[in-house]
Amino acid sequence: MTDPAPTPPGYIGEKARVLARLKRIEGQARGLQRMVDDEQYCIDILTQVSAMTSALRSVALTLLDDHLAHCVREAAATGEDVEAKLAEASAAVARLVRA
Amino acid sequence: MTDPAPTPPGYIGEKARVLARLKRIEGQARGLQRMVDDEQYCIDILTQVSAMTSALRSVALTLLDDHLAHCVREAAATGEDVEAKLAEASAAVARLVRA
């Protein structure tokens, strides 16, 4: 699929919520910079990094979930190449698991 | 150790570099918000999330590496409780691996 733009993405129904979560993650990245700048204790910083990684994974799983549901609903409606899209989703999961 | 502040943290020697990497990660979080706001393709967003997760892990491993090296150098010099610090580092690794 060379131009996926015409149809709204799978996360469209919760765009505001996804944005809010990413905004919070951005805040965590800023908080980490403050901690490092203040030369805070390394273990406390690592705890925050773990929390931020966990929040990121969680957003990724939401996006993937929406994408899988969306991708099939679309496919049923338009008859476009579902297998290619699932192979693509599968590759995205592999990148995620190994990130 | 109730007050770890007096001694500089293990990452002090590369504080500027760690800050630069966290700043870049903050930029990635902002980039993700732009992508979601523009309703870009979900798989492309997931690819960026994987890259950002990978960058975060990498910073965490640097901090941990510095902490382990530092914690021992310190311990040799001051004779404080190294085992407690290593147990603490070990717990941080467990959180990181499961994040």
Next chain:
Amino acid sequence: MTDPAPTPPGYIGEKARVLARLKRIEGQARGLQRMVDDEQYCIDILTQVSAMTSALRSVALTLLDDHLAHCVREAAATGEDVEAKLAEASAAVARLVRA
């Protein structure tokens, strides 16, 4: 879907290869026991554990990939509830990412 047995699973086409990979993983588990029994160096054991974890993840990604492709091919043919199956796959990915 209360009885998924009637249709062959997604990995049917590479059943022999998946079995061979799991057999090798079983061998890695036995090799680890030998290393521990011989009281070998902890870091060398950890290196083998990482290799084994990596092999397991890789099998999981193969199974998931086959399942996603299969699940849609099936759904197109039989008209059964694809969304439920994708939600199920999505939950499996979440467990995998957090394992």
Next chain:
Amino acid sequence: MTDPAPTPPGYIGEKARVLARLKRIEGQARGLQRMVDDEQYCIDILTQVSAMTSALRSVALTLLDDHLAHCVREAAATGEDVEAKLAEASAAVARLVRA
């Protein structure tokens, strides 16, 4: 350290327990082969793979924890190169986190 064998490894105090856990993991690998051989449902197999991955990670964290505690106790007693050992442990953590 070219010959780590002379001193007992960090996990020596719980060797029997570690062996029992690895034996159970070997059993999980055999159970997975049975499931695949019986052509069981892919999602159920993935659930077992996640459980097995989790068990492996858990053993790895135990070994690492023992190693860190041991490595320092040893170092205090013998004066050998602790920093090299910690760098080595740090590299093992990096492999584990990315496995």
